[in-house]
Amino acid sequence: MKPAERDKEERRLAEERKRIVRDGPKLKGAKLEARLERTWRRPPGFLGWLATVDHKEIGRRYIVTALIFLALGGALALLMRLQLAHPDNALIGASRFNELFTMHGSTMMFLFAVPVMEGVAVYIIPLMLGTRSTGFPRLNAFSYYMYLFGGLMLWGAFALNIAPDIGWFAYTPLSGPQFSPGKRADIWAQMITFTEVSALAAAVVLVATILKTRAPGMTLSRMPLFAWAMLVVAAMIIFAMPSVALASSMLISDRLVGTQFYNQFEHGDALLWQHLFWFFGHPEVYIIFLPATGFVSVIVETFCRRPVFAYPVVVLALISTGILAFGLWVHHMFATGLPRVGYSFYTAASMTVAVPTALQIFCWLATMWDGRPRFEVPMLYVVGFIVTFVIGGLSGVIIASVPLDLELHDTYFIVAHFHYVLIGGAVFPLLGILTYWFPKITGRMMNETLGKIGFWTIFLGFQLAFFPMHFAGLLGMPRRVYTYPAGLGLELPNLLSTIGAFVVAASVLLFVVNGLWSLYRGAIAPPNPWDAASLEWATTSPPPVYNFEHIPVVQSRTPLWDEKGELPVVTGLRVDEKETLLTTVVAATPDLREPVPQASLWPFIAAVATGILFIASIFSPWAILFGAIPAAIALTAWFWPKDMKRQPEPVIT
Amino acid sequence: MIGSLQTYQSIFSSAADEVRQFNTLLVIFLVVCAIMYTLVIAFLIAGILRRRRADAHVVENGMHHRQNPLMRTGLIAWGSLVGVGLIALAIASFVADRSLASTSAHERLSITVTANQWWWDIQYNSADVSKTLHTANELHLPVGVPVRITLHSNDVIHSFWVPSLAGKQDLIPGRENDITLVPRKVGIYRGQCAEFCGTQHAHMALVVNVEPYADFIRWWQHQLQPAVAPQTPLALAGYIVVTTGQCAMCHSIAGTPASATVGPDLTHLASRRSLAAGTLPMGKGQLYGWVADPQSVKPGSKMPTIPLEPNQLHAVVAYLETLK
Numbered sequence: 001m002k003p004a005e006r007d008k009e010e011r012r013l014a015e016e017r018k019r020i021v022r023d024g025p026k027l028k029g030a031k032l033e034a035r036l037e038r039t040w041r042r043p044p045g046f047l048g049w050l051a052t053v054d055h056k057e058i059g060r061r062y063i064v065t066a067l068i069f070l071a072l073g074g075a076l077a078l079l080m081r082l083q084l085a086h087p088d089n090a091l092i093g094a095s096r097f098n099e100l101f102t103m104h105g106s107t108m109m110f111l112f113a114v115p116v117m118e119g120v121a122v123y124i125i126p127l128m129l130g131t132r133s134t135g136f137p138r139l140n141a142f143s144y145y146m147y148l149f150g151g152l153m154l155w156g157a158f159a160l161n162i163a164p165d166i167g168w169f170a171y172t173p174l175s176g177p178q179f180s181p182g183k184r185a186d187i188w189a190q191m192i193t194f195t196e197v198s199a200l201a202a203a204v205v206l207v208a209t210i211l212k213t214r215a216p217g218m219t220l221s222r223m224p225l226f227a228w229a230m231l232v233v234a235a236m237i238i239f240a241m242p243s244v245a246l247a248s249s250m251l252i253s254d255r256l257v258g259t260q261f262y263n264q265f266e267h268g269d270a271l272l273w274q275h276l277f278w279f280f281g282h283p284e285v286y287i288i289f290l291p292a293t294g295f296v297s298v299i300v301e302t303f304c305r306r307p308v309f310a311y312p313v314v315v316l317a318l319i320s321t322g323i324l325a326f327g328l329w330v331h332h333m334f335a336t337g338l339p340r341v342g343y344s345f346y347t348a349a350s351m352t353v354a355v356p357t358a359l360q361i362f363c364w365l366a367t368m369w370d371g372r373p374r375f376e377v378p379m380l381y382v383v384g385f386i387v388t389f390v391i392g393g394l395s396g397v398i399i400a401s402v403p404l405d406l407e408l409h410d411t412y413f414i415v416a417h418f419h420y421v422l423i424g425g426a427v428f429p430l431l432g433i434l435t436y437w438f439p440k441i442t443g444r445m446m447n448e449t450l451g452k453i454g455f456w457t458i459f460l461g462f463q464l465a466f467f468p469m470h471f472a473g474l475l476g477m478p479r480r481v482y483t484y485p486a487g488l489g490l491e492l493p494n495l496l497s498t499i500g501a502f503v504v505a506a507s508v509l510l511f512v513v514n515g516l517w518s519l520y521r522g523a524i525a526p527p528n529p530w531d532a533a534s535l536e537w538a539t540t541s542p543p544p545v546y547n548f549e550h551i552p553v554v555q556s557r558t559p560l561w562d563e564k565g566e567l568p569v570v571t572g573l574r575v576d577e578k579e580t581l582l583t584t585v586v587a588a589t590p591d592l593r594e595p596v597p598q599a600s601l602w603p604f605i606a607a608v609a610t611g612i613l614f615i616a617s618i619f620s621p622w623a624i625l626f627g628a629i630p631a632a633i634a635l636t637a638w639f640w641p642k643d644m645k646r647q648p649e650p651v652i653t
Numbered sequence: 654m655i656g657s658l659q660t661y662q663s664i665f666s667s668a669a670d671e672v673r674q675f676n677t678l679l680v681i682f683l684v685v686c687a688i689m690y691t692l693v694i695a696f697l698i699a700g701i702l703r704r705r706r707a708d709a710h711v712v713e714n715g716m717h718h719r720q721n722p723l724m725r726t727g728l729i730a731w732g733s734l735v736g737v738g739l740i741a742l743a744i745a746s747f748v749a750d751r752s753l754a755s756t757s758a759h760e761r762l763s764i765t766v767t768a769n770q771w772w773w774d775i776q777y778n779s780a781d782v783s784k785t786l787h788t789a790n791e792l793h794l795p796v797g798v799p800v801r802i803t804l805h806s807n808d809v810i811h812s813f814w815v816p817s818l819a820g821k822q823d824l825i826p827g828r829e830n831d832i833t834l835v836p837r838k839v840g841i842y843r844g845q846c847a848e849f850c851g852t853q854h855a856h857m858a859l860v861v862n863v864e865p866y867a868d869f870i871r872w873w874q875h876q877l878q879p880a881v882a883p884q885t886p887l888a889l890a891g892y893i894v895v896t897t898g899q900c901a902m903c904h905s906i907a908g909t910p911a912s913a914t915v916g917p918d919l920t921h922l923a924s925r926r927s928l929a930a931g932t933l934p935m936g937k938g939q940l941y942g943w944v945a946d947p948q949s950v951k952p953g954s955k956m957p958t959i960p961l962e963p964n965q966l967h968a969v970v971a972y973l974e975t976l977k
Contacts, residue, residue: 094852094952098829167849173826174809174851179770204827252665264827270810271825305711309724335812335848336823337804337830344747350738358735359728366690366724368700372711374699375701383697390693397739401746403753404682406820407664410812476662476816478847481855485931488662488843561712598879 015416017649023550024571032549035575038133040546054545055122056225058144060441061348062119063434065144066112069151069506073107076100079504083162085498087486089356097482098165101186103158105168106188109284109614110195113152113426114237118202120229124437125206125545127536128224130215130552132580133207133596138638143201145607152195153615157187164188167480169281170251172262172273177255184556186255186618192248193614196241203237206230213580214289214588215535216570217554222588224534224557228514229294232322233287239326240283247276256622271336278329285421286325290318292426293360295433296382299365302436302532303379304371307558309363317363320605324353334405343402350400355392361386377451381432384459385424386531392420395470410480413473414492419466430459431511438518439525443542446522450514458507465500467636468493514589533558538567547589551581554588581651602638609634657842661842666817668863674790675820678749684737692734709938760801760833764792768804768811768824768846770955771853772917772930777873786876786908789917791925792861794818794836795869804830809851815861823848836863843931852953858931880920880976886912891972894965903956906976916956921977929954940970 023032042052080100085091092100126134129407134140139258145255157163164184168517175185210231214223250261251273260266262273297308330346332337346446373379395417399405408414431454438446472493477484484490529535537560539548550569570590573579578596583589613627667673689861710719767774768855792815794800804813806824814821820835823945844855864872883889896911903916917930926935932951933939945966947956961969 020789049794094855165852171849174849179851202876215797245704264825267853272826295758305709305713306717309720310728313728335821336825337828341749344750347746351743354739355732356736358689359732362696362731365693365696365700366721366727367698369703370721370724371702371707371717372705372713386693386697394690397686397742398679398682401678401742401749402680403678403746403749403820406822407672410814410849411820474664476664476843476845478814478845480849483855498899511971531712549855556718558712558717608976610677612785618945634815 007423020574021576022078022572027575028549031546032575036546036549037544039391039575039578040544042453045603048599050604051141051601053133053141053597053599053603054162055126055134055137056441056543056545056547057142058137058140059119059121059123060146062115062122062144065148065151065511066116066119069082069107069111070116070449071512072155073104073112074139074505074508076104076107076445078501080104081498081501083482084484084494085483085650086310086495087491089483090184092482094482095163095165096197098167098480099158099163101480102164102167102188103154106154106164106191107151108339108422109168109288111147111154111192111516113288113422114195114199114284115147116430117229117230117233117288117426118199118206119431120295121206121233121291122202122227123441124536125209125230126213126229127547128227128534129210129213129218129441129537130535130538130548130554131209131213132547132551133578134205134214134482136205138597138600140205141203141600142204142603142607143198145604146194146201146549146610147198149607149611150191150198153194154187154191154358157184169272171279172254172270173253173264175251175273175347176262177258180255183618185254189248189252189255190614190618193252194246194611196245196248197238197610200241200586203234206234210234211585212582212591213594214583215552216581216588216590218583218586218588220586221311222554222557225297225314226291226294227313229290229297229318232289232318236283236290236322236325237458240287242282246269247273247280247300250276251344251615256617271333274333274336275329279326280338282329282332283322285418286321288422288426290321293318293357293387295436296364296385298369298532298534299378299382299429299432299436299556302530303536304367304373305375306367306371306532309366309370315357316365321356323355324349324356326521328353329491333401334402340402347400347402351397354393354397361362361390376602377446377448377455378432378436380452380455380529383429384455385428385432388420388424388459388462392417392422392424395420395485402651408473410478411473412469412477412479415479415532416466416469416473419462419469423466430460431455436530438515438538439522439529440536440543443523443524443525443540444518444521444522445529447514454507454510454514457510458504461500461503463509465497465504468496468500472497483591527608528560533561535559535567591648594649600638606634606638621636661840662816662845664816666840666842667835668840668842669818669836671819671834672817673837674749674753674921678745679746682742682883685742689735689738690879692731695967698783723866758768760799762795762798763803764800764883765803765805766792766824768806768808768813768850768857770808770851771846771857771951773859773957774807774917775805784873784877785873786873787905787918788876788921790859790927790930791857792868793872794861794863795864795866798866799833799835801831804832807861810848811846811850811857812845812848813859814847815842815859817842818844818861818863821847838865839865845931853951854949855959856930856951856954858927858933860926860931862926876921877923880906882908883972883975885971887968887971888975889972890964891970894961894969899957902968919921919973919976929956937970940973941966942972944969 042048083089156644159439162183166185210227254261255258263269264270286529302306327349331350399408435446477490525541549569552569580594580596582592582594584591609630613631616623616627667676710716758879761864763778765776773790779785804824806826811824812821822830822832842861844859883892901911903913904919905912907920928935928939928943928949943950946958947954948958
């Protein structure tokens with residue numbers, strides 16, 4: 001380029017830059033809000049609704065969908081409890097019962113627990129980090145649609161009476177072609193494929209968001225603990241999901257095209273499934289539990305009126321739990337006859353994972369001790385969490401021991417254990433955090449009285465439902481039996497469990513009623529109703545589509561407590577196009593200006609194409625070939641390079 | 654029969670050395686866990702009830718970034734306590750595990766159990782082939798004699814579990830597992846498949862009769878006998894239906910042409926305590942029900958419902974009742 005041309009080009013660019021509209025002293029207040037609203041709002045109409053890439057809309061859909069699956073899975077649990085209320089009950093037959101517990105477990109693990117955590121994170125993390133959008137917003141939309149289609153497929157199959165009946169961990173060879181003819185097992189395996197793709201996509205979105213979009217000044221050591229928890233969880237998803245992806249693909253290929261990965265008669269191995277599945281399946285439990293510990297840290301901080309005690313210890317506990325979780329899978333296989341001395345390693349590892357959790361619990365209790373706790377509904381759930389979860393953690397220590405596990409494995413003791421861990425450890429904090437973030441999401445407060453009644457009924461109902469199961473297990477009741485004989489002493493614990501299950505169901509219903517009532521009649525929420533310290537409370541309730549007028553600047557771990565008056569902000573981002581600020585990974589200094597993708601239908605279309613591929617491949621291997629064509633077209637259109645009219649700009653001008 | 658055996662599927666009846674060890678270990682674990690739980694709950698209650706000082710480390714005082722040095726000491730102490738407790742439990746568990754594994758050295762009775770979708774095939778092994786015994790769904794064990802049970806599966810993964818006698822071991826197709834135990838108390842114990850194995854997982858039970866050595870030998874001798882020849886015309890008619898009809902396509906009855914191995918051996922069916930792998934107690938009425946329509950007694954069972962004329966049904970039941 002000749003110097004004259006270069007000069008001309010630079011002048012043209014300078015002219016162009018002058019025309020760019022940015023936030024700043026000249027553009028603020030109502031005018032800025034109107035401009036941002038125009039830039040960020042999604043296209044109108046139903047197609048716009050499908051095309052949205054707004055993390056708040058996607059997060060809301062994730063949460064609502066996951067809660068619907070919670071209700072469906074819970075309804076199945078009630079049916080099972082009715083069948084088990086009496087010995088030799090003839091209410092539900094053997095096959096149907098097997099479908100019920102398979103659907104219950106698969107729904108709760110894959111369609112409720114993991115997605116709801118992802119959904120809450122997708123909604124709140126960008127707000128908590130002080131940015132306008134998640135990273136890869138279209139991938140985020142794709143993730144939601146894949147999850148939705150996987151869930152619809154599973155429940156569609158249930159409605160068509162072809163629901164899987166092989167248990168949520170689908171051991172081979174029971175799930176293989178010989179012992180599960182028909183399509184039930186394939187539907188289960190493809191549902192796994194859907195949720196794998198969806199969870200991996202969500203994990204990538206979360207990692208990118210947490211590492212690159214934090215507000216300037218929010219160094220890693222000032223990042224809210226919930227973001228730390230989600231960072232660890234997203235990394236775990238990225239490492240764990242490929243294992244189950246491999247396992248379920250091999251299962252499908254065994255069933256569909258006659259490979260013999262799990263067929264012991266053709267030099268396959270039935271136990272291979274268990275190794276691959278539990279290498280994913282055990283981390284899965286922590287993928288559900290660690291976000292909940294993040295919720296607890298959030299609630300404890302706000303309601304004890306001080307940051308969580310020993311922040312570095314909590315962060316290290318999260319990371320070490322995430323790593324240790326990958327070294328425990330064999331404790332699901334103590335009865336399979338692997339070398340006995342080798343088991344000792346997994347006993348030791350399983351007990352070790354109790355240490356970081358114990359330290360976290362100490363840190364929360366120390367925060368309460370040092371702070372001045374207020375016992376509103378979210379905090380009650382934290383207390384309920386500690387009382388309940390610790391029982392589950394300790395029964396986990398008991399079954400980490402090989403000799404004890406050999407008796408307790410696959411009994412109702414285990415059923416009690418994992419419900420204490422998953423309901424006590426994850427659902428209680430989830431209900432607490434939904435109450436806590438409800439005003440942020442909807443703009444209205446949840447009713448406190450109904451919330452308190454709801455907490456006490458679910459807390460007591462839960463103990464009534466699940467504590468007797470420990471005894472049922474010790475009295476010899478295996479899990480996954482559709483009936484049991486009279487005279488073994490199992491009548492009373494089972495009857496109590498059934499009554500308790502209905503109390504739990506009633507209180508979940510009460511939570512929903514409270515949510516719906518509060519949505520229309522609840523008190524209007526101010527921006528920061530709980531007087532909390534993190535950035536999501538720095539914007540209105542509910543937040544505008546662009547989240548913040550200006551990107552805030554963070555100078556401490558508890559910005560809203562430490563900044564008297566207005567938060568400091570950075571300005572100069574474009575507001576005539578969707579643009580956000582990327583910061584460096586560790587120190588969170590401004591790094592890049594990032595154009596945020598427009599709403600697009602292509603993620604939805606790609607999800608439909610991929611969904612058709614997955615579902616059709618249950619029936620024919622050719623579907624993978626021909627189904628790949630529309631999927632490839634959709635992906636190509638999605639990633640088609642845009643004409644970049646503008647030049648990259650330096651971050652600091 | 655079932656009602657009279659209150660705790661016979663419970664781990665608390667501890668009728669073998671293995672389960673006594675289990676109970677001791679469980680008590681150790683429960684004590685340690687109870688102490689830990691009490692500490693957590695005490696700290697929680699103290700944190701809730703504590704009288705708040707005006708200079709608490711909270712945001713209202715602007716002191717929220719302060720940390721209580723006492724809590725730092727507490728954190729270290731708590732971490733150490735948890736560590737020590739877990740190490741102690743891990744050692745206790747390891748020692749118990751080693752001592753359980755060491756009993757396997759000197760077994761005196763060898764049994765092979767092969768699991769099938771929804772019943773147990775049992776073989777008593779003996780160096781003398783004529784003394785090798787084939788039966789199903791009911792184990793007899795001599796009290797005080799160490800026994801090794803070799804575990805196989807013909808189809809899917811099952812798990813062998815008699816809570817009062819030992820922990821469980823899986824039966825995995827293509828693999829061989831074993832379990833060793835020393836029964837110490839005469840009695841009848843119930844076991845049950847513990848790994849989900851398909852439709853009738855719930856009805857895959859096993860009766861274990863632990864008896865004095867002399868009784869056991871007598872039982873073995875009796876079981877080695879072929880089935881008695883039918884003595885009445887009705888039983889004879891049943892014999893003909895069973896051995897020439899569809900029954901013989903799956904079952905075997907020693908001393909008769911019926912010699913298939915798809916279903917349980919019936920040679921001494923009527924001497925067992927239960928029917929259809931613990932689905933029903935043994936009795937005339939139950940035999941009628943089971944033979945007439947297994948699919949409504951145990952839906953999904955591999956035994957099809959075979960249409961029988963009433964007189965055929967009477968005959969078959971009369972014959973089966975003679976198989977003592």
